[in-house]
Amino acid sequence: MLPLFSDYPSLDAVRAECGRCVACTLSAGRTQTVFGAGSAQAHLMLIGHGPSLTDDQTGLPYSGPAGDLLDTALTQAGLRRDEVWITNLHKCIATKMNKQTGRAEQRPPHVEEIAACAPWLEQEILWVQPRVLVAIGGPAAQVLLGKEFQLTVQRGRWQTGPHGLPTLGIVQPTYLKRLNEHDRPAAVQGWRDLVADLRRAAERAAQPD
Numbered sequence: 001m002l003p004l005f006s007d008y009p010s011l012d013a014v015r016a017e018c019g020r021c022v023a024c025t026l027s028a029g030r031t032q033t034v035f036g037a038g039s040a041q042a043h044l045m046l047i048g049h050g051p052s053l054t055d056d057q058t059g060l061p062y063s064g065p066a067g068d069l070l071d072t073a074l075t076q077a078g079l080r081r082d083e084v085w086i087t088n089l090h091k092c093i094a095t096k097m098n099k100q101t102g103r104a105e106q107r108p109p110h111v112e113e114i115a116a117c118a119p120w121l122e123q124e125i126l127w128v129q130p131r132v133l134v135a136i137g138g139p140a141a142q143v144l145l146g147k148e149f150q151l152t153v154q155r156g157r158w159q160t161g162p163h164g165l166p167t168l169g170i171v172q173p174t175y176l177k178r179l180n181e182h183d184r185p186a187a188v189q190g191w192r193d194l195v196a197d198l199r200r201a202a203e204r205a206a207q208p209d
């Protein structure tokens with residue numbers, strides 16, 4: 001069941017408050033928070049793991065090369081980015097210092113950081129009221145669907161996600177790009193599956209309640 005009440009008057013108010021959030025240590029390493037984007041009336045919500053280095057600079061989820069790949073997959077599935085809602089489990093980039101280069105590089109978030117950010121995702125779900133969720137990549141799917149979820153086995157199969165919403169786990173498009181460098185047939189098939197999964201999610205999201 002979807003949440004019904006919010007302490008905020010609007011989704012924009014949620015976004016503004018999220019921009020000031022210091023609820024976890026990730027706030028110290030961000031350029032800015034990366035709140036969800038797209039259509040606030042979307043029936044389909046895609047949820048990735050966290051912002052990339054590019055996203056941290058642009059303030060937009062799935063910008064840069066990863067976003068280009070996702071846009072291509074969405075287009076091939078008959079979807080446009082501006083008709084879905086795209087967001088992440090955590091809104092601030094997770095980084096660590098590379099001692100050799102002296103530069104910040106991405107790292108996986110800690111469990112506590114994902115937990116600290118969960119209320120913002122809840123607010124997005126409350127305000128957008130999606131019919132269908134799509135978890136992008138295994139780590140995001142395991143947070144939304146449980147640790148037992150295995151993308152290799154359960155990708156493309158409907159699961160029950162947060163608030164009882166039908167949820168699909170899909171492969172991260174950037175994974176397929178890397179796979180293509182050493183196993184082109186697998187990458188091609190993986191891409192076909194990805195587009196089919198997105199199409200399946202779109203069709204279900206288009207069905208009235």
Ligand code: SF4
Nearest residue numbers: 021024027092116117
């Ligand atoms: S990751 Fe989430 S909880 Fe942590 S500071 Fe950023 S917005 Fe707040």
